[in-house]
Amino acid sequence: MGLVDDAEQPGFVTTTLDKLLRWGRSRSMWPVNAGIACCSLEMMTTGAARYDFDRFGIMFRSSPRQADVMIVPGPITKKMAPIVLRVYNQMAEPRWVIAMGSCAISGGTFVDSYNVLPGCDTILPVDVYIPGCPPRPEALLYGCLQLRKLISETSMIGSSRKTLYxxxxxxxxxxxxxxxxxxxxxxxxxxxxxxxxxxxxxxxxxxxxxxxxxxxxxxxxxxxxxxxxx
Amino acid sequence: MRSDLVGILSIHGTALHGLGFDARAVVTREAWRDCAADLQMAGARFFDITAIDRGDSVEVILVLIDPPATHFSLRASCPNEDLRLDTLSDIFPPAEWGEREVFDLFGVEFDGNPDMTRILQPESSTIFPLRRSFVLEQRPW
Structure with a gap:
């Protein structure tokens, strides 16, 4: 990557397509709007004016077809698991998953329940884990920035990125x-x-x-x- | 407690014991449905239906309100070998989902309920998690 030092045609930048794609993807992470449980209230707060997801290009989409990040904000019950999985499978690839809060990481306080999965990574490939019960909006923002870093460091061309379930x-x-x-x-x-x-x-x-x-x-x-x- | 409700209970061979929320009347399984119907005709209103696992039997608890504010419960026991009871869903329509919940968590089947399927757990579930015999899955750590 570098500036083309040409006085007659200024303003050109050379880069690789891979880097350009990574740059674009990492700055337009659109999470699917799926508030599963109580952590989604912190997620909404993070999206609202005080913490403001939008300044990082993170905008909630109501359709999984338009989204490429899934924030899992809470425990997944066994009855909800097929629906969560369906939403995940409907998202366009490449796609990423953020496990938000203790329940999404490990089942949290419901880990022994007959009806709750012990963590959403039992059914989804999780990229970023954000601990907390619930995590503060700053923590969610930090997690999203970590994911942005991950996306910008992961090659998408001829990718080894595992998106298969x-x-x-x-x-x-x-x-x-x-x-x-x-x-x-x-x-x-x-x-x-x-x-x-x-x-x-x-x-x-x-x-x-x-x-x-x-x-x-x-x-x-x-x-x-x-x-x-x- | 109104005297006519007490009379209905005595017709069906039971009586009220306990005070306040603990007021209860235990009936046989055969008298369960008729007793509930008579109580409904006399003005009792549906509040809740739930159950307790007593070890060798499951006790189904129908919580009723004697208007304006007196609660009492009608109880019937089902032995573990034969967890069946007559439905009350045509007498108290809200009891349909309550009976499904009792079936979902305790395994008591209500004869005559129009939709005796799982309500809280996945349809493919095979467990009755609030039974005493149900053992939670062991964690590997």
């Missing part, structure tokens, strides 16, 4: 239809964790990495991505 744990109460719809497809990168052997699941999980590893330079530009000012 491979659930480590599925609730045993889920019916076979739900498993067929959400978990156990035939696509590469998918594995049915309820029936497959652990090594099969492991292989499927890493098969999303395989093209990049075969192409030679794996995970490009991670080190030199500190300069995100394009």
């Amino acid at each position: 491979v659930p480590p744990v599925l609730p045993p109460e889920w019916s076979a239809e739900l498993l067929a719809e959400y978990g156990a497809g035939d696509q590469p990168g998918y594995a049915d964790v309820t029936t497959s052997a652990p090594e099969v699941v492991e292989a499927a999980y890493h098969s999303a990495d395989a093209p990049v590893a075969a192409d030679g330079p794996a995970a490009p530009d991670v080190q030199e991505a500190g300069d995100d000012e394009v």
Whole structure:
């Protein structure tokens, strides 16, 4: 990246397409507007005038089709889990997940409940964990800025980014239809964790990495991505 | 407590014990539905339906209001081998969802309820979590 020092045609910047995409994506994180539980009140506060998400380009979208970040603000009950997963699957790739608060991280105080998942990372690939019960709006902002850093450091071209859904744990109460719809497809990168052997699941999980590893330079530009000012 | 409600209870072979919110009348399963219907005709109003696991039986509790403000409960026990009870959903329409909740959490099936399915848990759930025999999943740590 650099300025073209040409007096006749000023104002040009050279960069790579990858860096340009990362720059744009990291500065327009649009979370899906899915307030699951009480942490969503802090999420709303963060979006309101006093803390003001919008100044970072973070704007809530009401449709998952327009969103690329999912903030999970609360415990996921087993009845809610298929809906959360459906919303996640409806989001356009690449997509990211923020687990906000103790319940979304580990189930929190409901971890022993018969009806609550022990953390949303049992069904979603979480990128940023924000502890707190609930986290303050500053903490959520900090978490979002960490995610922005992550996005701006992750290459999107020939990406090794895992966006395929491979659930480590599925609730045993889920019916076979739900498993067929959400978990156990035939696509590469998918594995049915309820029936497959652990090594099969492991292989499927890493098969999303395989093209990049075969192409030679794996995970490009991670080190030199500190300069995100394009 | 009005005297006619006390009379209805005595017709169905039971009587009121306890005071205040603890006032209760235990009926047999056979008299459960008729007693509730007679109480409704005499003016008792539905407040809640819930249950307690007594170990060898599940006691279904119908909380009623004797207007304007007196609460009392009508109770019937179902042995663990036969968790069935007649529905009250046509006598007290709000009891339909309450009975579904009792079924969801305790496993008591109400004969005649038009929609005896899970209400709080996923439809595919197989557990009755408020039963004493239900054991929570062990954490790995």
